[in-house]
Amino acid sequence: MSLAYLIRRLLQAIAVIVGVSVIVFVMVHLLPGGPARAILGPQATPIQVKDFIVANGYNKPLFVQYVNYLLQLLHGNLGYSYTQNAPVRTLIGQALPKTALLVALAYGFSVIIGVPLGIWQAAHRDSALDHSLTSIELTGYSMPLFWLGLLLIDGLAVALHLFPPQGPQGATISASFSDPVALVLPVLSLVITVFGSFARFARSAALDSLAQDYIRTARAKGLSRRQVLTRHVLRNSILPLISLIGLILPLVIAGALVVEQVFNYPGMGLLFWNAAISRDYPVVMGVALVVAVATVLGSLVADILYRLADPRVSY
Structure with missing residues (x-):
């Protein structure tokens, strides 16, 4: 991978992050009554509002x-939550690892399930089971997450008592590891809606590989179907999936925010939901900024990994 490619991608990512910061900054000033009135609430007196405006510039x-806002961001200052009486950075620092765990587990299981399933479907193209799996994947992909979560709670938690109806509780990431059974339903909700994308994409990539001349050569050499799929089709089908990881990341993060609220899982999503309900705008803007930056960085990492895996890719 050339240094010029890396520099161009880094500059592009920085430009997007700056653009996100501009949007968040503008949204703060578009709040009803201005940022001071929105943050302090309707009960604040005009003198309190005036003092707040002067104190915060x-x-x-x-x-x-905006320049001051950027400088504060560079120093890790995301604002202060007057509702929870704590810096926004502290609140996000407690919630972010739990959301990262949820997203990582959902990604991992979606890839483990979706990629082999998609390649198997390509090898058995147009079979009855291929069509049935396609219907299941599309159904899971199109399901509203909040509705799916409620169905899982009603069926697996309330009716069958197999899993707890809410995610692991506690203020630290260790609480999630200490109660892994409580993670099943939140992770399962995300996997059901995500694995189909990997399966469909893997199926399409595998079909393209199966039509290539080197597959015919491998079969002519006497390789079994399993050897052809594992040695040639799987290896060449994984490369396009690297870019899919970056493309799906925003959907997974957005889905995690919904899942956390449904299962009362104390991550970024529940923090965002509670802040929106209580009009805790500094927290809302801080979470939006962190999620946007994480999405941009995830896409950047996916692009770099794809270039490392296939140097023929040009900028």
Whole structure:
């Protein structure tokens, strides 16, 4: 991978992150009554609002405010939650590892299930089971997450008592590891809606590989179907899936936010939901910014990995 390619991708990612910061900054100033009134609430007196505006620099020109906002972000200052009486950075720092665990587990199981399933479907193209699996994948992909989560709670938790109806509780990431059974339903909800994308993409990539001349040569040499699939089709079908990881990341993160609220899992999603309900705007904006940055960085990593796996890819 050339240094020029890496620099261009880094600059592009930085430009997107700066653009996200501009959007978040503008959204703060578009809040009803201005940022001071929105943060302090309707019960604040005009004197309190005025003091808040002066103390936080909202009386300065917008460009100066944005520069100060960027400087604060570079120092890790995401604002202060007056509702929870804590820095936003602290609240996000407690919730982010739990969401990262949820997303990582959902990604891992989706890949483990979806990729082999998609390649098997390609090897048995147009069979009855292939059509049935396609219907299942498309159904799972199109399901609303909140509705799917409620169905799993009603069926597996309330009716059958197989799993707890809510995710692991506790303020630390160790609480999630100490109660892995409680992670099953939140992770399962995400996997059901995500694995179909990997399966469909793997199936399409495998069909393209099966039509190539080197597959015919491998079969002519006497290799079995299993050897052809594992040695040639699987290896060449995985490369396009690297880019899919970056493309699906925003959907998985957004899905995790919904799942956390449904299963009362104390991650970024539940933090965002509670902040939105209580009009805790600094937390809402902080979570939105962190999620956007994580999405951009995830896409950047996926692009770099794809270039490392296949140097023929050009910028």
